Amino acid sequence: MRASAALDMKGCVAGPVPAQTMKKVPHSRDVREAARARLIERGVSIESIGEIVYQMQAPYSPHLSLKDCMDSVEAVLEKRELQHAILVGSELDILAERGQLSEPLLSIVASDEGLFGVDETIAIGAVNTYGSIAVTTFGYLDKAKIGIIKQLDTKMDDGQVHTFMDDLVGAIAANASGRLAHRLRDMTDFGEEEMRERKGLY
Numbered sequence: 342m343r344a345s346a347a348l349d350m351k352g353c354v355a356g357p358v359p360a361q362t363m364k365k366v367p368h369s370r371d372v373r374e375a376a377r378a379r380l381i382e383r384g385v386s387i388e389s390i391g392e393i394v395y396q397m398q399a400p401y402s403p404h405l406s407l408k409d410c411m412d413s414v415e416a417v418l419e420k421r422e423l424q425h426a427i428l429v430g431s432e433l434d435i436l437a438e439r440g441q442l443s444e445p446l447l448s449i450v451a452s453d454e455g456l457f458g459v460d461e462t463i464a465i466g467a468v469n470t471y472g473s474i475a476v477t478t479f480g481y482l483d484k485a486k487i488g489i490i491k492q493l494d495t496k497m498d499d500g501q502v503h504t505f506m507d508d509l510v511g512a513i514a515a516n517a518s519g520r521l522a523h524r525l526r527d528m529t530d531f532g533e534e535e536m537r538e539r540k541g542l543y
């Protein structure tokens with residue numbers, strides 16, 4: 342078995358990772374908080390994702406509020422698949438901004454090369470919890486790029502890299518839309534108490 346190696350601040354191999362570090366499993370709460378903090382650090386608010394969800398779902402439910410959409414975003418951010426995707430994707434964006442990826446990956450990520458699809462692959466890997474509505478919404482957002490996704494996708498000359506983040510936001514919004522669609526439908530079929538019992542489903 343090959344020994345793992347750590348990267349130092351310049352991205353150089355700094356020697357084997359101590360066995361203790363390799364075995365440490367972070368607490369779920371820390372992972373959730375890290376993913377949420379990362380979104381904010383990268384300029385993505387819960388509200389900005391909620392606005393996309395609202396645009397997606399408002400035509401189907403006239404009484405929908407932005408608050409409902411933000412609540413749905415909060416709920417899907419509890420999903421580990423999404424948290425992990427956010428941490429992996431945003432880390433690559435950050436390393437590209439700092440020039441700490443090795444070539445040719447650095448140039449591919451920094452320029453958001455058209456044929457590079459790993460950003461979408463990581464994001465869509467986290468869009469499997471809320472059914473086909475979430476998958477088709479993700480596909481739509483990938484093309485339509487609305488709201489904060491558009492802002493992230495617009496290339497600026499300020500050195501910022503959001504190659505992964507635009508797709509991650511699409512994945513969060515798609516999941517939140519799918520969740521909301523299923524939940525709203527259930528609310529027409531079930532009473533309050535039954536909805537409480539069905540809570541774990543969303």
Ligand SMILES: [Ca+2]
Pocket residue numbers: 453460461503504505506507508
């Ligand atoms: Ca992208």
